[in-house]
Amino acid sequence: MASLKVGENKEINTDLIQKACSLAVKAHSKSSQKSYILEKTGGSSYVIFSFPGYWSENDWYDGEPFGETKINLDLFPSLRSIGIDEHAKVNKAFQQRFVDKISRNQDFIKEVEKAKNERKQIVFTGHSTGGSIAILATIWFLEKYWRSDASATSPLCLTFGCPLTGNHIFSHALRREKWAPYFIHFVMRYDIVPRILLAPISSIKQEFQPILQFLNPKSSRASTNTPPEALNFYMNVMKNASSVASHAACKLMGNTNLLLETMANFTALSPYKPFGTFVFCTGNRKLVILSNPDAVLQLLFYSSQLDNEAECPDVAQRSLQQHFSYGNELKDCFTKLDADHAVLLESLEKLPLSADSTTTSSDITTINAALKDLGLSTRARLCLCAAGELEKRKIGNKNSIDLKKADTAMKYLQEYQLSCKHQGLGCYDAFKIHKSDKDFEANVNRLELAGIWDEIIEMLKNYDLPDAFEGEKEWIDLGTKYRHLVEPLDIANYYRHLKNNDTEGYTKKGRPKRYRFTQRWLEHAQRLPAGSCGESCFWADVEELRIKTSSKEGYAPFKDEVLQLEEQAMKWINDGVLDKDVLMENSTFMVWWKKQPDPLASCINDIEGFTITSA
Template sequence: MASLKVGENREINTDLIQKAYSLAVKAHNKSSQKSYILEKTGGSSYVIFSFPGYWSENDWYDGEPFGETKINLDLFPSLRSIGIDEHAKVNKVFLQRFVDKISRNQDFRKEAKNEKKQIVFTGHSTGGSVSTLATIWFLEKYWRSDASATSPLCLTFGCPLTGNHIFSHALRREQWAPYFIHFVMRYDIVPRILLAPISSIKHEFQPILQFLNPKSTRASTNTPPEASNFYTNVMKNASSMASHAACSLMGNTNLLLETMTNFTTLSPYKPFGTFVFCTGNRKLVILSNPDAILQLLSYSFQLDNEAECLDVAQRSLQQHFSYGNELKDCFNKLDALLLESLEKLPLSADSTTASSDITTINAALKDLGLSIRARLCLCAAGELEKRKIGNKNSIDLKKADIAMKYLEDYKLSCGRQGLGCYDAFKIQKSTEDFEANVKRLELAGIWDEIIEMLKRYDLPDAFEGEKKWIDLGTKYRRLVEPLDIANFYRHLKNDVTGPYTEKGRPNRYKCTQRWLEHAQRMPAGSCGESCFWADVEELRIKNSSKEGFAPFKDKVLQLEEQAKKWINDKVLDKDVLMENSTFMVWWKKQPETHKLASCIKDIEGFKITSV
């Protein structure tokens, strides 16, 4: 029983791969009313859901130029960048098909939920895109909440790209990317189609799709006359996309590149998961770096010379249904190369080194037709990943600086003096207060640097999901943000910018709050305890106006309920209840009828004269 190694400690049974492809193609031939096929085999450790493809232009693009839309976060809450709070984008038609045909299908939901064996989702062509979304949906809906469950697996064959860079980033952050394995023939055009805007292929697209449709009466041996133009247009757009991405990988800051981008429509789609490239010579090349995969999708698809155009255009269509034979031949010999440490790839096919590993790599890259420029781009992708890891290691070394020991001691010192940390810092009477402010500014610089790296995607995708950084960010936010708020209102910045929570709150706190809310699957904004003092200050200002208490009663009640909950949950300190705290001084001025019924009185340790 042979296995294909697709990553460190990750192998897939080759019989399962062949079975999945067989069912993926079989799904095409089922009734159009059938949304999927479920295959259960006695004695096996898995079940397979396979999804059919679709073959009209409207099944690919809904709107120009690329037909993408923001992901539905109700269905896919993880598909976003947490820190900068940006939603992933996905092909609109693929998403809608999944929603209409699969996620609302009660039979599918029941079978997926109740299955105890490993679930394999598979699809060929656009069926692969549906299987991708089904896998993510299953991970979100069921697998995440059941630590004992077997992880699902998604196997696609000739599948078009489905989402953008945030889609890819989110799957790597959640550590779900290894569950997606995409098989791609060297010249198969379908995985590259969405790198081209619909306007560039509109004339040829429907005839090509009709040719690719397994149910078509058109003889598969008669390549449509539109093939050459279609291939050329897709290839040129893929090349433009890869060239622009390569410039970014290499840190090119040329203003001409930025100017060209304004006039060139570039595809938003980006690979994710692991790609297994079939070279056509019974060899497999495997890699998981999404930047490198994008380069390989382009460079392996290009012509060596113009005379090849018609032949390659024909192969780009024929190979879309050649996976069965190709994989069978590959698995008989199982000559597979896992490309890792991309920054060390040989740049020349004529390398004189005696290393057998280099010889093997050179042979595989040659089979994919990779030029020196293509190899440079793969190396650049590897260097970028290496640089991200280096950035992560650098900030890991700063954890001692971020440990906040001084501010923790400062907080205890304030408590011993009968004054909460917030109020002591706001008054700024002692040397300790001044030194605490210096430390606050030092920490702000460190965290702002981290947030800027996140915005530029200069850290590994998994960073935002690391528990140690989520915990450290939460500790920092709860300890230091009250000091920022005290400084904000001490200097009356609210008179200039407006309320702290609306205009004055730094991204370092918004970001770390979202980390915690995402990790604990809590609603957005529910971990706002570090903004408590800002809410108090704003209510003090409003409450002191001529309007009095009545117009703000609901907000006062809400603040009190939150304070009670946060104190009981031990995420807000009881120093807010000290007699001379800003909160208690304000609270004691409220109407007696309100105070008598207030939930604040129910907090353990509450005393109206406490110190």
């Protein structure tokens, strides 16, 4: 049984690919009856859901110049940047179509659950905009079922001639969750549809509806002649694609010229970015496969370039005609599927830069032939290499900070915390009083760790670490440990120097991003509500309530806040995430708490082993 290798450890049966492609195209003719079609094969280990495409301008662009909107986090909670806490963006029309026709469709949900319970692999597929619905259906399945059921079979999404669907955060989030390998996108070399959303609607509005009418499988096309608008449409889309690819390439190559961003402010650039694995069909029975999203974006532009201006009318026609050539092309490819006909591009930084390379390596020769079939110039190859170098640099950054995991500063502060307990003071209060040499050394180590973590946060803000970083359990655990150990010291330092008098309370204005980021990592990993893991900010809450209840207003206006803090403290101490040193007799918390009305009635008294003493 033949299979297509689409990754280091991933292969897909070619019969399944051809079946999915056939059903994806077939779904277009069924759209008037159903919003999807379901294929069950007796004795098969999979079921296929295919979705139809849609063929009006409003099915592509809705509102914004590129038709984008914030992702619906109720349906897709993982599609955000965790630390930065920024939503992904998705095509608004595609998302709304999914919400209206699929996510609320009880028949669809029942069929998905039935296939899942039978341990079938679920394949979501679509051609054209049907592929975008398949993408959202796959992510919906991953969020709703696969994440919570380790025994469930992972889904597979196969798209054919699908437009780009989400932005860089969309792509980043899928790689972070390790879901990107479940998405395989087939793209013909000249097919214009995967490139359309690189252009704003204003640049193609005049030609767009006639083009969509031509692409609509239900349209009454009397001949195979392409519409007269094809040439302008192709030129306008590719002109915008050129701007997007050039801007991205400059960033890949480390261009720090401020003019780059200035120009971006005056030129509308598409927010969309590829994700998953792309299989480019060269048109002569060869496949080029890669999964680096930055490289795919470059390839979407450069593989559809012209050798000379005279080719333009012909390529413009092919850019539309190839949109319905996937079935035949893949059939031809799979009849001769061998090492020379399916090339997997992985070490992009090592690609040959010249089509005339004289290397004797058989692998390089095969790769070079495939790149020539896609018409890649030296400039295009340089862009692919730059994408590979960027990924390599991100891995290098990760390796560099990995070396700092077992940092001696953390060990010192752990020992400092224990020594404070032996002296009858909690770590927070000892550091706030700041009288001994150990307190001074603790501060030096605190600042050293702050430098390390601020460097990590800066890398994350600039996306200079691998996308999977914020999802790695080892770093989530280390970030939580760091937050619990060091943030109380930061809070003590903040109130020791009365910084709250200059600005506001610590949690509003003084809390560094290194703690906000690491808290969000834990909440995301454990699927907890935002802000629910704020135990490391306990001392800041105590200090603010201490200030409030000491004012002329007294206790009464802040009673609910005090009771809430007490309940949180009890829960956190019982859960083991807040140290019991907060209950030491002379701690800031206990001295303040015992001054409140009727402390004997407080839930704090329910903490195991706690006994109140007189103030």
